[in-house]
Amino acid sequence: MLGLAYDFDWGVLWRNPYGMYLLQGIWVTIKLGLIGWAIALSLGVLIGTMRISPWRWLRVIGTAYVEIFRNIPFMVQLFFWYYAGPMIFGTSLQYRINAIIGLNYYVAIIALGMYTASRVAEHTRAGFSSISRDHYHAALSTGLTHPQMYRYVIIPYALRIIIPPLTTEFLTIFKNSSIAMTIGVLETTFMSYKIDSETFHGLESTTGACLIYLALGLAVVRLMGILESRLKIPGMIGR
Amino acid sequence: MRKCFIFAFCIIFAMTLLGSAVLADETMDRINKTGKLRVGWREGSIPFAFVDPKVGKHVGFSVDMTSLLADRLSEHFGKKIAIQPFTVTPKTRIPMVANATVDVEMGSTTYTQQREEVVDFSYIFFFSETTFLVPKDSPIKSIKDLSGKRLGAARGTTNLKAIEDQVAAGRYTPDAIVVVETHPEGFLALKGGKVEAYSTDRSLLEGLRMKAPNPENWKTVDFAIAYEPYGYMMREGNSDIRDFVNNTIVWSIKTGKFFEMYEKWMGPKGVVPIPMSKAYRDYLTLICYPQAADWWKKK
Numbered sequence: 001m002l003g004l005a006y007d008f009d010w011g012v013l014w015r016n017p018y019g020m021y022l023l024q025g026i027w028v029t030i031k032l033g034l035i036g037w038a039i040a041l042s043l044g045v046l047i048g049t050m051r052i053s054p055w056r057w058l059r060v061i062g063t064a065y066v067e068i069f070r071n072i073p074f075m076v077q078l079f080f081w082y083y084a085g086p087m088i089f090g091t092s093l094q095y096r097i098n099a100i101i102g103l104n105y106y107v108a109i110i111a112l113g114m115y116t117a118s119r120v121a122e123h124t125r126a127g128f129s130s131i132s133r134d135h136y137h138a139a140l141s142t143g144l145t146h147p148q149m150y151r152y153v154i155i156p157y158a159l160r161i162i163i164p165p166l167t168t169e170f171l172t173i174f175k176n177s178s179i180a181m182t183i184g185v186l187e188t189t190f191m192s193y194k195i196d197s198e199t200f201h202g203l204e205s206t207t208g209a210c211l212i213y214l215a216l217g218l219a220v221v222r223l224m225g226i227l228e229s230r231l232k233i234p235g236m237i238g239r
Numbered sequence: 240m241r242k243c244f245i246f247a248f249c250i251i252f253a254m255t256l257l258g259s260a261v262l263a264d265e266t267m268d269r270i271n272k273t274g275k276l277r278v279g280w281r282e283g284s285i286p287f288a289f290v291d292p293k294v295g296k297h298v299g300f301s302v303d304m305t306s307l308l309a310d311r312l313s314e315h316f317g318k319k320i321a322i323q324p325f326t327v328t329p330k331t332r333i334p335m336v337a338n339a340t341v342d343v344e345m346g347s348t349t350y351t352q353q354r355e356e357v358v359d360f361s362y363i364f365f366f367s368e369t370t371f372l373v374p375k376d377s378p379i380k381s382i383k384d385l386s387g388k389r390l391g392a393a394r395g396t397t398n399l400k401a402i403e404d405q406v407a408a409g410r411y412t413p414d415a416i417v418v419v420e421t422h423p424e425g426f427l428a429l430k431g432g433k434v435e436a437y438s439t440d441r442s443l444l445e446g447l448r449m450k451a452p453n454p455e456n457w458k459t460v461d462f463a464i465a466y467e468p469y470g471y472m473m474r475e476g477n478s479d480i481r482d483f484v485n486n487t488i489v490w491s492i493k494t495g496k497f498f499e500m501y502e503k504w505m506g507p508k509g510v511v512p513i514p515m516s517k518a519y520r521d522y523l524t525l526i527c528y529p530q531a532a533d534w535w536k537k538k
Contacts, residue, residue: 083427094431094432095431099433103433182420190394193330194395198353198400202334
């Protein structure tokens with residue numbers, strides 16, 4: 001019979017210097033999530049629109065982007081950008097890039113943004129295709145031009161429809177940011193493991209990290225919920 | 240009422256079992272019962288415990304020591320004790336020993352007071368130094384030269400902690416401390432110029448260097464920033480297995496097997512040549528306490 005003696009010490013979540021570690025970790029997680037989301041949203045909507053454009057080569061580029069970034073595991077992409085990425089630029093430039101202080105942070109943010117963009121693009125495309133052809137025809141028959149049709153009729157509808165799936169992606173970007181730990185980004189998960197390696201109280205520090213991610217997630221859900229109810233059109237989304 | 244009584248009796252009975260279990264050495268009992276020694280080995284800790292790509296199996300100094308231990312245990316219990324290997328990493332080795340997944344970790348773990356609070360250590364069997372691997376034309380010659388450089392180390396290692404502590408104490412101010420997951424990744428970061436010096440134990444750095452396509456392009460610096468005594472880990476409060484491991488180490492020194500193993504892995508023709516210093520040789524001689532010739536026999 002193997003008893004496991006374990007003394008809980010929740011103090012590792014706030015005691016000096018461990019509390020500070022966690023706070024620094026949270027700040028990095030928030031930065032990764034928000035900046036990554038800004039890239040994901042702008043790039044994703046752009047790629048998504050490219051995929052329904054009437055020009056064939058734009059559709060090809062959009063589809064290629066989505067399929068490449070959506071089908072490769074995020075961790076592999078991260079390693080690729082961090083270790084192999086700089087090699088693309090040739091020997092001399094490679095050393096200049098590798099010498100950038102905080103390169104792993106930039107790589108993590110860009111990789112997070114580009115990966116999530118492929119998913120946002122798919123939601124955007126789904127949003128456009130969910131609008132019935134009648135809306136397009138009706139808009140055109142009132143005398144609007146093609147750009148006006150998109151600007152005043154289609155996009156306002158499409159963006160509202162995709163708010164719920166975008167909430168999921170916004171949540172996921174915070175969760176995926178924990179993978180940035182593998183290239184040495186000092187975010188929440190990294191810090192909770194660091195506390196574990198210094199105190200051997202991994203149960204407490206991991207529980208702390210769980211609660212932090214849960215709180216961040218709930219905050220995002222709440223924020224998106226407010227956005228959704230503000231923007232809803234009766235009969236479209238939200239009942 | 241009757242149910243309550245039975246329930247209470249069961250609880251008291253269970254607690255008695257728990258209490259008595261502490262008295263016996265659970266690890267030795269389990270080895271005897273299962274006929275297996277569960278051992279934690281590292282995958283890339285050259286030359287102590289690593290996977291040889293040619294044979295696809297664990298080899299190294301500590302792996303040979305494990306064989307000696309298993310032999311003595313077989314003699315002790317009068318039956319074959321098989322080695323059941325588990326792969327451990329710097330991150331998992333302490334939890335896996337503490338939660339009894341492995342009976343003993345035999346790799347290259349630094350003995351520290353903080354770790355001693357969670358697990359038990361054997362005698363120290365090796366001393367390594369925390370130092371840096373650099374390109375052969377590196378300007379880093381002394382500790383002062385570390386200022387203004389990008390230094391690398393692996394997450395969860397004592398080497399990273401040593402650098403962080405010395406930076407906090409103001410001994411030098413590097414531009415950045417880049418954290419990686421594994422030593423091969425650290426070497427990759429050094430090759431690409433992400434870090435200008437990569438830190439871990441000298442023996443492991445020499446091991447990395449020897450595995451590189453052109454080892455002469457790299458060197459370990461002459462100075463060290465910290466010293467790392469290695470020990471094997473057992474679960475806390477299992478003194479019989481700890482005594483057995485210590486007896487095996489002392490016995491291997493007395494019979495000269497220790498030095499044969501050292502020669503095989505770290506001698507001039509070994510995987511990682513590390514000359515044995517006089518202080519280290521003296522230490523090994525001095526720790527040899529008096530021991531019966533057949534110490535492993537059950538009394």
